[in-house]
Amino acid sequence: MSQNIRFIQGNEVCVEAALYAGLNFFAGYPITPSTEIAEHLSLRLPQIKGRFIQMEDEIASVCAIIGASLTGHKVMTATSGPGFSLMQEGLGYAIMAEIPCVIINVQRGGPSTGLPTSVSQGDVGQALWGTHGDHAVIAMTASNHQDIFAMTVHAFNMAETYRTPVILLFDEVTGHMRERLVIPEPGEFPLVERLRTSVKEGVDYHPYLPREDGRLPMSDFGGKHRYNVTGLAHDMWGFPSNNPSVVQGLLRHLVDKINNNSHNITRYNEYEMEDARTVLISYGSSARSALHVVKNRRARGERIGLLELQTLWPFPFGLVRQKCADAKYIVVVEMNMGQILQPVRMAVDNPERVYLANRIDGVFITPTDIKNILRIIQGRGM
Amino acid sequence: MGKPKLKEHIINREWCKGCGICVHFCPKNVLELDENDKAVAVIPEECICCRLCELRCPDLAIEVITEPSEVSESSEVSETSEV
Amino acid sequence: MAIKDYIRERFFPHMWCAGCGHGIVLNGLLRAIEQIGISKNDIVMVSGIGCSSRISGYVDFHTLHTLHGRALAFATGVKMSRPELKLIVPMGDGDALAIGGNHFIHAARRNIDMTAIVMNNRIYGMTGGQYSPLSGYGTSATTAPYSNIDHTFDVVNLSVAAGASFVARTTAYHVMQMISVLKQAILHKGFSVVEILTQCPTYFGRKNKLGGAVEMMEYFKNNTTSVGSKAKQENPELIERGVFVRKEIPEYCSEYEKIIQRATIG
Numbered sequence A: 001m002s003q004n005i006r007f008i009q010g011n012e013v014c015v016e017a018a019l020y021a022g023l024n025f026f027a028g029y030p031i032t033p034s035t036e037i038a039e040h041l042s043l044r045l046p047q048i049k050g051r052f053i054q055m056e057d058e059i060a061s062v063c064a065i066i067g068a069s070l071t072g073h074k075v076m077t078a079t080s081g082p083g084f085s086l087m088q089e090g091l092g093y094a095i096m097a098e099i100p101c102v103i104i105n106v107q108r109g110g111p112s113t114g115l116p117t118s119v120s121q122g123d124v125g126q127a128l129w130g131t132h133g134d135h136a137v138i139a140m141t142a143s144n145h146q147d148i149f150a151m152t153v154h155a156f157n158m159a160e161t162y163r164t165p166v167i168l169l170f171d172e173v174t175g176h177m178r179e180r181l182v183i184p185e186p187g188e189f190p191l192v193e194r195l196r197t198s199v200k201e202g203v204d205y206h207p208y209l210p211r212e213d214g215r216l217p218m219s220d221f222g223g224k225h226r227y228n229v230t231g232l233a234h235d236m237w238g239f240p241s242n243n244p245s246v247v248q249g250l251l252r253h254l255v256d257k258i259n260n261n262s263h264n265i266t267r268y269n270e271y272e273m274e275d276a277r278t279v280l281i282s283y284g285s286s287a288r289s290a291l292h293v294v295k296n297r298r299a300r301g302e303r304i305g306l307l308e309l310q311t312l313w314p315f316p317f318g319l320v321r322q323k324c325a326d327a328k329y330i331v332v333v334e335m336n337m338g339q340i341l342q343p344v345r346m347a348v349d350n351p352e353r354v355y356l357a358n359r360i361d362g363v364f365i366t367p368t369d370i371k372n373i374l375r376i377i378q379g380r381g382m
Numbered sequence B: 001m002g003k004p005k006l007k008e009h010i011i012n013r014e015w016c017k018g019c020g021i022c023v024h025f026c027p028k029n030v031l032e033l034d035e036n037d038k039a040v041a042v043i044p045e046e047c048i049c050c051r052l053c054e055l056r057c058p059d060l061a062i063e064v065i066t067e068p069s070e071v072s073e074s075s076e077v078s079e080t081s082e083v
Numbered sequence C: 001m002a003i004k005d006y007i008r009e010r011f012f013p014h015m016w017c018a019g020c021g022h023g024i025v026l027n028g029l030l031r032a033i034e035q036i037g038i039s040k041n042d043i044v045m046v047s048g049i050g051c052s053s054r055i056s057g058y059v060d061f062h063t064l065h066t067l068h069g070r071a072l073a074f075a076t077g078v079k080m081s082r083p084e085l086k087l088i089v090p091m092g093d094g095d096a097l098a099i100g101g102n103h104f105i106h107a108a109r110r111n112i113d114m115t116a117i118v119m120n121n122r123i124y125g126m127t128g129g130q131y132s133p134l135s136g137y138g139t140s141a142t143t144a145p146y147s148n149i150d151h152t153f154d155v156v157n158l159s160v161a162a163g164a165s166f167v168a169r170t171t172a173y174h175v176m177q178m179i180s181v182l183k184q185a186i187l188h189k190g191f192s193v194v195e196i197l198t199q200c201p202t203y204f205g206r207k208n209k210l211g212g213a214v215e216m217m218e219y220f221k222n223n224t225t226s227v228g229s230k231a232k233q234e235n236p237e238l239i240e241r242g243v244f245v246r247k248e249i250p251e252y253c254s255e256y257e258k259i260i261q262r263a264t265i266g
């Protein structure tokens, strides 16, 4: 079998994967370190009769992809911290109106303009609570090119399955590094296509009445059903409603459809976890260094393992609790001040055993950094 | 094209909010607001079927029905009637 | 079809105040669409947030009620992904030109085929009468208790400068002209802007002692004139109405089709 092997940047991997998943429309605004995604898509999308547009800002970008999703297309935008901040109102709209879309945030140092060309994982919390109001989101990440590909495809699948925006939190290191990618064959990953309503023309169609499994069959704008889409609280026809039971039902549905399906959404990797006394929990590019440490120390006989989270939100509480049940040290490795540390502490039975190994200075966290911190933690004993 | 002849004004009393726009701008003073602040046609025989009341109603509450045959909607009205 | 066939009757009477000019815009728009005879399935109405933007709930098209100021950005995504659809984008003056001003000028610049209707009542109606960028110097509003010192835009000049290929203005009084320019705007291939001066008797009228809906419409009647008229030369204070710009220039989605052709040959 002739394998399609490429040696490319992470941002380009994301492009390949999005096209593999069926991306047809992209709107964006340039920002380091995500810009290559827009550049590549401006070239690639018209080749497949898809459409690319550079909007006037990130607010417009997220709005445009929501509009294009409503006509039945798979859509995406890509940005970094400042742009992700501007997208928050639109993100909330997509959550409320249940519009499938994928939002890539190739993270850089913040807050504000921060460190445009440096790495960070500082937007993890924002992905969950950046937009106002009670809601649930799906946010995912990956640490290597093969996984960036797989998770990007998974993101499109989850967006279609649950009719919701899915956020991919990559970072400056994974986005810009070059490594080998074996491009999967067509059909190797299953693709979820949009669930469309079977309700016939002229028959009352309820665009916002969930099926028993929580999914909402859609009708494309321009198609046979004319209905209303709004960011206001709405009834099953999509018309504004402030009836308390309608509102309560809507909010429960929006949160439950995601939180109750955590098992289907959650992806992770584990390395050397069977008998691990020290469990490193990491994600994105920092998981690369964590894995390095695990391999290194295992070779010297230490019982250490890595739980690499790929789905960050909804947070896989059950998974983390179970995997950390026998751990003496649980060390969260991330490039922020502990944004995943918090839910890990909530998840495990012994939160006092959870430590943070981090860097927040725009410099990539190295295996040496982690080892130095481990030495302090383990030296202290329990 | 023959002059349209009035059959009736259909005024939806549920929708009419009594703003008085139709009353004030009717060139023939055909309409009035009744004691419930709803538009009514008091001298329908004066109506020239210009339809301006229908077109200006913010509430889509008034319809001018003409006979015998419906003339092509509103295109009948000359532009000068509103300049 | 009768205009009743274009509305969602179950939501009437609508939520607008008695005499609100937004209702007259709805009325005129429905007639324009009826006269052109576009199928309801081919129309997407995208609106933002405001009293004006509630218009989308009342019409039986594909309707997208979006975020304050962002209607044109959503509409751009709809149009680009399904260029055969007719896009109609009604907005309030605050919606279109304060929070949405950036999207407005860029949609105009791209000349993307859609009709932007600015329902200009010179006030923020929905939030209760604060001044908008169209209120004008010396007006009164709940956030300008000492008189407004903000200067206004001229929506027509702004649209022309931004590159819109069809630009018109009319008022809620001039319903025949409203229907006529809306028809022309909808049929125009490119970005069309129709500014419609409408009355908000509840806030702009009351705050500025302009009387009720009838008096505000009398004002439109007496203080406007046809574009290029002699009356304007004699009294420069008059607001001009009519079609200001109509030009055939490359439309965005058609241009993108050419990009696709170029990309798929290679």
Ligand SMILES: Cc1ncc(C[n+]2csc(CCOP(=O)(O)OP(=O)(O)O)c2C)c(N)n1
Residues within 6 Å of the ligand: C049, C050, C051, C052, C053, C068, C091, C092, C093, C094, C095, C096, C119, C121, C123, C124, C125, C126, C127, C132
């Ligand atoms: C981001 C955001 N800011 C502010 C508001 C509050 N808001 C709702 S409508 C509106 C202004 C409405 O005025 P205009 O657009 O002129 O329309 P009108 O109500 O007068 O028709 C404002 C400020 C909002 N909904 N969203």
Ligand code: SF4
Residues within 6 Å of the ligand: B011, B015, B016, B017, B018, B019, B020, B021, B022, B023, B038, B039, B056, B057, B058, B059, B060, B061, B062, C019
């Ligand atoms: S214009 Fe319409 S709402 Fe106003 S009074 Fe006349 S019928 Fe009633």
Ligand code: SF4
Residues within 6 Å of the ligand: B025, B026, B027, B028, B029, B030, B031, B046, B047, B048, B049, B050, B051, B052, B053, B054, B064
């Ligand atoms: S059709 Fe004309 S004349 Fe007749 S009632 Fe209406 S406005 Fe008056």
Ligand code: SF4
Residues within 6 Å of the ligand: C015, C016, C017, C019, C020, C021, C022, C051, C052, C121, C125, C126, C199, C200, C201, C202, C203
């Ligand atoms: S507040 Fe003003 S703009 Fe809003 S519905 Fe009332 S009259 Fe119309």
